[in-house]
Amino acid sequence: MNVVWLILDSLSFGATPFAEDGPNTTPILKEVADSEGVTFTEAYAPGPLSPSSHAAMFTGELPSVAGMHEAHPYFDGGIPTIADKLRRTHETHLLSLNMWLFQGLDTGFDSTKDFSRQYLLFRDATDPLNYFRKHDPDGSELRRLLRFATAGGKPVRSLLNYANYKRLNGSLVPEQWGDSENYQYAEQINNELRAIVDTNDQDRFVFANYMDIHPPFDASDEALERFAPGMSRDELPIGIPPERHINNDEKSYEPNVMEKLYHAAVWDFDRKLGSTLRDLIEDDTMVIVTSDHGIWNCDTAYSENRLHVPLVIFAPDEPPRTVDHTVNLRSLPRTIMEYVTGESGGFDGRSLLDVTSDEISVTEVLHHPNEVYEKTGRIDVTKRIHADEQVQRDLVLIKGDARVEYIDGTWNTVAGGESVLTNLQSYGEQILSQDFKQGETDIEYDAITEERLEDLGYM
Known part of the structure; x- marks a missing residue:
C-alpha cells in the first residue's frame, strides 16, 4: 500500500472550515474529508516551528529526545524515523522546499527533492x-x-x-511571484508526487511539505475578491515577510489585513491540491493531511493559532468520522506503522485511528531567548550568535478542556479542572526531569539558505 503524508505548512485549524465558524478556505478538502476521511478537531503540533515539529513527527519522540529543535535545528540521527522504518517495505521519497527538512531529516529517504534547487x-x-x-x-x-x-x-x-x-x-530563487516561483510550488510537487505513486512496481512512501501558505503570501484575484473584497493589491501586504521580530502595532501592515491575504492563499492552495488528493484516495492510498504548525504572523509559540492544526487521515476501509478527542501529531508514525504493517515499528503512543478518549498533547519549546523573545514573546530558530547561550525549555500540555503551560520557569494554569491540571503538571514535571538532547553538528548556513530564512521570517 502506498502512503502519502502531506504537510500544509503553517495552516492553522482556526483558518479552515473544520473549525466552528472558521472561514471557508478549504472547501474541497472539507468535502473530501467529510465523505472519505477521519477528521480530528483537537490535533496539536509537537513543536512551534518547522525544526522541532518535523523532528517529533518523524521520530515519534519529543523534540528534546529527537535532538532537533529551535535551539539546535539539525537532526544528528541516532533515532529511527518513519522513513527508516518504512524503507524496509517501501521506496521512500521526500518532496519539499522547506529547508529544515534537509538538515538531517532527509537521510532516511531513498530519494529527496528540494524544489529550491532550481539550478x-x-x-x-x-x-x-x-x-x-x-x-x-x-x-x-x-x-x-x-x-x-x-x-x-x-x-x-x-x-x-x-x-x-x-x-x-x-x-x-526568482523574485517574481507565481506558482513556480519562490515558495509556491504546489503544482510541481503534485506532478512529482503523482509520477512517484503511479509507478506500480513497489509500494511507496512519500512525505511532501507544501510552503504555498507560509508567508510571504500572494493570491489570485478570485481569492482576493472572496477574502479581501474591496481591497486593491496595493493595499495588501503581498510578498512581505511576517515581521515577527517586532510587535504587532509596529508592523508595516495591519495584522488583520495580512490574515485576509492568508485566507486567500489557503483557498488558492485548496484548489491546487484537490484533484491530486482525490486521485490518491481513489487509488487506495493511505493519505495523511495536516500541518507542522499554524500561522505565526502575530502570535507566540504557545498560542492556539500556532499549535492547533488540522488533521485528516484517509485510510482504505476506515469509515469516515469525526474525532473530537485531544491528540498530538507525534503519534502519526505509530499510526502509519500499525495501519500499514500491523506492528508498532518501535514508536511510542497509540494509533490515532484507535483513539476513543482524550490523549495528553505535549508541545515542547526549546530555544535561546534573545532580543526578539524579550520584546515580543516570539521565539527564534537559533542564530550562530546565540548558540552558546543557555537553552530555555517550555511546555504546553493539553487534555480536553484542560491546559497548562510551563514558560520562563513558571507553571501557569490556562483552563481546566483541578484534578486534570494536577495530572498534566505532574506529567510535565516528569518530562522536565529528563535531560534534553542537543546535537553536536555545527550549524552553518550558506548565503542562499540565510536569504531563504530571512524571507520566511526565521532570521
Whole structure:
C-alpha cells in the first residue's frame, strides 16, 4: 500500500472550515474529508516551528529526545524515523522546499527533492551544492571537479549541473511571484508526487511539505475578491515577510489585513491540491493531511493559532468520522506503522485511528531567548550568535478542556479542572526531569539558505 503524508505548512485549524465558524478556505478538502476521511478537531503540533515539529513527527519522540529543535535545528540521527522504518517495505521519497527538512531529516529517504534547487538541470545527477558541502576534496580545481563529476556515475550531467549552478549563483530563487516561483510550488510537487505513486512496481512512501501558505503570501484575484473584497493589491501586504521580530502595532501592515491575504492563499492552495488528493484516495492510498504548525504572523509559540492544526487521515476501509478527542501529531508514525504493517515499528503512543478518549498533547519549546523573545514573546530558530547561550525549555500540555503551560520557569494554569491540571503538571514535571538532547553538528548556513530564512521570517 502506498502512503502519502502531506504537510500544509503553517495552516492553522482556526483558518479552515473544520473549525466552528472558521472561514471557508478549504472547501474541497472539507468535502473530501467529510465523505472519505477521519477528521480530528483537537490535533496539536509537537513543536512551534518547522525544526522541532518535523523532528517529533518523524521520530515519534519529543523534540528534546529527537535532538532537533529551535535551539539546535539539525537532526544528528541516532533515532529511527518513519522513513527508516518504512524503507524496509517501501521506496521512500521526500518532496519539499522547506529547508529544515534537509538538515538531517532527509537521510532516511531513498530519494529527496528540494524544489529550491532550481539550478539542477538533471536531478538524477550529482548536486554541486550538496556535494561540496559534504566533501572537500584536495588538489587542484580540475581534480576537484573530476571527483565531483564522477561521484554519481553521470559525469556529463553532473558537470552541466555545476555549470548552471555557477551561472545562476545567488539568484537561485526568482523574485517574481507565481506558482513556480519562490515558495509556491504546489503544482510541481503534485506532478512529482503523482509520477512517484503511479509507478506500480513497489509500494511507496512519500512525505511532501507544501510552503504555498507560509508567508510571504500572494493570491489570485478570485481569492482576493472572496477574502479581501474591496481591497486593491496595493493595499495588501503581498510578498512581505511576517515581521515577527517586532510587535504587532509596529508592523508595516495591519495584522488583520495580512490574515485576509492568508485566507486567500489557503483557498488558492485548496484548489491546487484537490484533484491530486482525490486521485490518491481513489487509488487506495493511505493519505495523511495536516500541518507542522499554524500561522505565526502575530502570535507566540504557545498560542492556539500556532499549535492547533488540522488533521485528516484517509485510510482504505476506515469509515469516515469525526474525532473530537485531544491528540498530538507525534503519534502519526505509530499510526502509519500499525495501519500499514500491523506492528508498532518501535514508536511510542497509540494509533490515532484507535483513539476513543482524550490523549495528553505535549508541545515542547526549546530555544535561546534573545532580543526578539524579550520584546515580543516570539521565539527564534537559533542564530550562530546565540548558540552558546543557555537553552530555555517550555511546555504546553493539553487534555480536553484542560491546559497548562510551563514558560520562563513558571507553571501557569490556562483552563481546566483541578484534578486534570494536577495530572498534566505532574506529567510535565516528569518530562522536565529528563535531560534534553542537543546535537553536536555545527550549524552553518550558506548565503542562499540565510536569504531563504530571512524571507520566511526565521532570521
